[in-house]
Amino acid sequence: xxxxxxxxxxxxxxxxxxxxxxxxxxxxxxxxxxxxxxxxxxxxxxxxxxxxxxxxxxxxxxxxxxxxxxxxxxxxxxxxxxxxxxxxxxxxxxxxxxxxxxxxxxxxxxxxxxxxxxxxxxxxxxxxxxxxxxxxxxxxxxxxxxxxxxxxxxxxxxxxxxxxxxxxxxxxxxxxxxxxxxxxxxxxxxxxxxxxxxxxxxxxxxxxxxxxxxxxxxxxxxxxxxxxxxxxxxxxxxxxxxxxxxxxxxxxxxxxxxxxxxxxxxxxxxxxxxxxxxxxxxxxxxxxxxxxxxxxxxxxxxxxxxxxxxxxxxxxxxxxxxxxxxxxxxxxxxxxxxxxxxxxxxxxxxxxxxxxxxxxxxxxxxxxxxxxxxxxxxxxxxxxxxxxxxxxxxxxxxxxxxxxxxxxxxxxxxxxxxxxxxxxxxxxxxxxxxxxxxxxxxxxxxxxxxxxxxxxxxxxxxxxxxxxxxxxxxxxxxxxxxxxxxxxxxxxxxxxxxxxxxxxxxxxxxxxxxxxxxxxxxxxxxxxxxxxxxxxxxxxxxxxxxxxxxxxxxxxxxxxxxxxxxxxxxxxxxxxxxxxxxxxxxxxxxxxxxxxxxxxxxxxxxxxxxxxxxxxxxxxxxxxxxxxxxxxxxxxxxxxxxxxxxxxxxxxxxxxxxxxxxxxxxxxxxxxxxxxxxxxxxxxxxxxxxxxxxxxxxxxxxxxxxxxxxxxxxxxxxxxxxxxx
Numbered sequence: 126x127x128x129x130x131x132x133x134x135x136x137x138x139x140x141x142x143x144x145x146x147x148x149x150x151x152x153x154x155x156x157x158x159x160x161x162x163x164x165x166x167x168x169x170x171x172x173x174x175x176x177x178x179x180x181x182x183x184x185x186x187x188x189x190x191x192x193x194x195x196x197x198x199x200x201x202x203x204x205x206x207x208x209x210x211x212x213x214x215x216x217x218x219x220x221x222x223x224x225x226x227x228x229x230x231x232x233x234x235x236x237x238x239x240x241x242x243x244x245x246x247x248x249x250x251x252x253x254x255x256x257x258x259x260x261x262x263x264x265x266x267x268x269x270x271x272x273x274x275x276x277x278x279x280x281x282x283x284x285x286x287x288x289x290x291x292x293x294x295x296x297x298x299x300x301x302x303x304x305x306x307x308x309x310x311x312x313x314x315x316x317x318x319x320x321x322x323x324x325x326x327x328x329x330x331x332x333x334x335x336x337x338x339x340x341x342x343x344x345x346x347x348x349x350x351x352x353x354x355x356x357x358x359x360x361x362x363x364x365x366x367x368x369x370x371x372x373x374x375x376x377x378x379x380x381x382x383x384x385x386x387x388x389x390x391x392x393x394x395x396x397x398x399x400x401x402x403x404x405x406x407x408x409x410x411x412x413x414x415x416x417x418x419x420x421x422x423x424x425x426x427x428x429x430x431x432x433x434x435x436x437x438x439x440x441x442x443x444x445x446x447x448x449x450x451x452x453x454x455x456x457x458x459x460x461x462x463x464x465x466x467x468x469x470x471x472x473x474x475x476x477x478x479x480x481x482x483x484x485x486x487x488x489x490x491x492x493x494x495x496x497x498x499x500x501x502x503x504x505x506x507x508x509x510x511x512x513x514x515x516x517x518x519x520x521x522x523x524x525x526x527x528x529x530x531x532x533x534x535x536x537x538x539x540x541x542x543x544x545x546x547x548x549x550x551x552x553x554x555x556x557x558x559x560x561x562x563x564x565x566x567x568x569x570x571x572x573x574x575x576x577x578x579x580x581x582x583x584x585x586x587x588x589x590x591x592x593x594x595x596x597x598x599x600x601x602x603x604x605x606x607x608x609x610x611x612x613x614x615x616x617x618x619x620x621x622x623x624x625x626x627x628x629x630x631x632x633x634x635x636x637x638x639x640x641x642x643x644x645x646x647x648x649x650x651x652x653x654x655x656x657x658x659x660x661x662x663x664x665x666x667x668x669x670x671x672x673x674x675x676x677x678x679x680x681x682x683x684x685x686x687x688x689x690x691x692x693x694x695x696x697x698x699x700x701x702x703x704x705x706x707x708x709x710x711x712x713x714x715x716x717x718x719x720x721x722x723x724x725x726x727x728x729x730x731x732x733x734x735x736x737x738x739x740x741x742x743x744x745x746x747x748x749x750x751x752x753x754x755x756x757x758x759x760x761x762x763x764x765x766x767x768x769x770x771x772x773x774x775x776x777x778x779x780x781x782x783x784x785x786x787x788x789x790x791x792x793x794x795x796x797x798x799x800x801x802x803x804x805x806x807x808x809x810x811x812x813x814x815x816x817x818x819x820x821x822x823x824x825x826x827x828x829x830x831x832x833x834x835x836x837x838x839x840x841x842x843x844x845x846x847x848x849x850x
Contacts, residue, residue: 143183143234145249154220155227155251159183161234183234185217185249225254225285255286258332258339264313266347270429271322274347277314278330281342286334293330297321299344301329323351323376350426351376354434355384357422360549362617363512365414365441369550369615370407372422375431381424391417391438401425406550408516408615415443452477482509483656484530485622488602492517492614496524503545503583503623505639505655510621517614523557524622525602528565532627532658534592534599535834538712541589541632542601545624546578552620553611554578554603556586561598569593577610585624589632601625629833636661663764711746711830712837715758716844718825725822727848730785734843735829737775742840745772746830747783753823761826768817771807775840781805786847788816819846 149156161183221227229250236243264277276293293315296304304327308315313330320326327346332339356373372384383403387396400407412418419436453475454466467474479497487496493515502508511524525544534540544556555575560568573588586603603622605611624635637659638650651658723729735745748766775781779794781802792802808814819825829842 143232143245145183145185145232145247147249147251148216150252150254152254154218155254157217157219157249159185159215159217159232183215183232186231186233219251221251221254223256224259224282225256227251253285255334255336256284257337258282258284258288258334260340261291261313261330261332261342263328263330263342263345266326266328266345268316268427268429269347269350271350271352272320273316273318274320274326274328274349275314275316276328276330276345276347278328278342278345279313280332283332284334284336284339286336289333289335291330291332292338293317293328295320296327297324299327299346301327301344307331320349322349323353324349348378350378350429350431352432354432355381355422355424357386357420357434357437359420359437359439360617361412361439361441362615363442363444364514364617365443366412367408367410367616368412368418368420368439368441369617370402370409370420370422371550372402372405372407372424374405375424375426378426380426382427383425385423385425385430387421387433389419389436391419404612406612410616412441414441416441482507484527485509485525486527487511488523489517490521491519492522494522494614499621502621503547504635504637505623508547508621508623510619513614513616513618515616519613520605520607520611522614523559523602523604524620525557526600526625528559528561528600531561531565531598531600533834534560534596534627535712535837536592536594536596537837538833539589539591539630540599540627541587541629542573542599542627543585543587543624543632543635544601544603544622544626545583545585545635546603547583547621548578548580549617549619550580551610552578552614553606553608554584554586555606556588557602557604558588558590559600559602560593560596561600562595563597565598568595572604572606575606575608583621583623585635587632599627601627633661712833712835714829714840714842716827716829716842717752717758718819718827718844718846720755720822720824722846723819723822723825724848727820729819729846729848731783731817731819731825731827732785732845732847733783733827734845735772735775735781735783736841736843737777737779737781738836738839739777740836740839741777742775742831742835743773744832745775745840746828747771747842748828748830749817749819750826750828751823752826753821755824758826763828766828768815769809770814770816771809771811773805773807775805785816 143159143161145157145159147155148158219227219230229248232247232249234245236245259281262279262281264279266274266276268275274295276295278293280288280291291310291313292307293310294301294305294307295317296302298304305317308317317326317328325346325348327344329341329344331341353375355375358371360369360371362368370386372381374381383401384405384407385401386399386407386409388398388409389396398409400409417438417440419438421434421436423433424431452464454464454470454473456464456475458464462477463480464475464477467476479499481496482498485496487494492513494511494513496509496511499508499510500506509524524546540558542556542558546554548554553575554577556573558571560570562568571588571590573586576584576586578584578586588601592599603620605614624637626633626635626637636646636648638648638654638657640648640659640661642648645663647662649660649662651660718731731749733747735747747770748763749768750761750763750766752761770783772781775792776794778796779792782791782793782799783806784791790802790806791799792805793799806814827842827844829840831840
């Protein structure tokens, strides 16, 4: 209870008081009483003593006036000392907030007496009304095992009444429709046991005090570990002196640190060796060839250890333990073994050697490996197989084409390379261009995007890049690349290689000269089979209206039954020229002739000016393609050309005019005047040239092609059209 006063004034002595106090509290409010009192001074005081006092009132700021009195009470004969003269009483309820709190309030009294105004204040405070505890604050779910999880939470206040107990519960569903009921805990940490392995569990908590149960807090969740061992495979090295252990996480979980393994001899019960690895690969050496070992593995996930796998038995290879089939140095070679004498025929040791693949090699910067020819290649009978005999210590080991098996390239032209690999274990690998100058000196490399190559599966590695300045030769190789999924090669690891390919300007599906021909393409070796460049030539098509058929007619099938067939006249003699070379890859330029320059009903002949720069040009091929739908250059079918001319040679700084009107060829070399150059122009395959006729009011496209090794931009052309009437 708080009081205002006593208030004393100048003049007759008297006491005025205002009192306020909390009489009772409910569940949400406090009931406050306010009293204003006047007490008489000395005994025998008379009523006239008060005749000159006026008003008084008391109340709370922001809550209105509670008591107001302005009467002049009077009692003849006076009052005894300390007797109560009068008392005015008022009441008000103060509502507390949801947490049971109410701020302090100010009680104010005002007295007017004898022309004097006085005001007095005091503060009224409230005790908190107890509530149920607030919702708890969730923490972490940790320390998983297959059947237990640790759940941590913290309280968020006791609601104004001491916590009697904390409660927590778990469920396998987020709505807590299944699981256990509330479990009493004396702290904010509970280890729940008896959970379901490999399952997500949900946890929540609440506090309890004398008022009642607090609301459940938001849930937290965690995953129990699977009660299974990790996956384990063991691969023995060909030498029998080592083995590779490959683990997979138990149940696909993460956070294994590390994997454990044990080894024992078959027929024994005590492990003879054990170890651990922080990665999924463990290399174990010091094994004895020919023995059978049993292996098992486990996984550590935090402080929890998974069950062990069963024992897995594997016999280590023991090379040369049996003589095999009889052979000597005179035995006929097999597809994968060459036999020979080490010295005098019939009088020395015989040996069988796996032949090395021609034009393939290793380029190692650590470790040791041999390359041999293996059967069952991806695209043919053989593949190149690399077998490591000593561990590498770093990345960037090269395998692929040798430096003598290069492709000729032109600087700044874009090349696409690929090579197929199959490894005995997973490895991070990429394709790589090795660029060389004319002398075969390496001037740089380009590595493609690396991928993780899975064991036992053929994978195509690819790279593309313009040839750098000074590059005239290139080879394609596979290399291991540092990064996620990479590890060193170990003794006994193998890698097979096949299908190396380099192409200009475009990435093709793999082909070589042995690829079977199709209705669309013909595949050939440009020289010696399996030791020269391969070409893919489109099969020409002829189209009339909506019909499409072969370019070369077959046996005559359409005849007039009433008339004999008139013999065809003999063709004029033609002498193919050896001057026209079979160019495999071209650098191509285009000249477009729009339809507005071609008459609908008259013939239009084409005249070309071909111009050379500072370098002489050879084997310049000109083709004319109809383009009735005005397709962009990249969408025109370049197998549908209607005319072809080939210029065998043009001197430097010359202008060669192919006059379609007179069907003559003129050359002006270094501005010395025109001279005949008919002998430099040929048709398809070295035949006499033919001259294109443009008609039907459609667009045409003229391509000017030079060998890819010709300097870029050295040859250009101008086109002119003339209408025949």
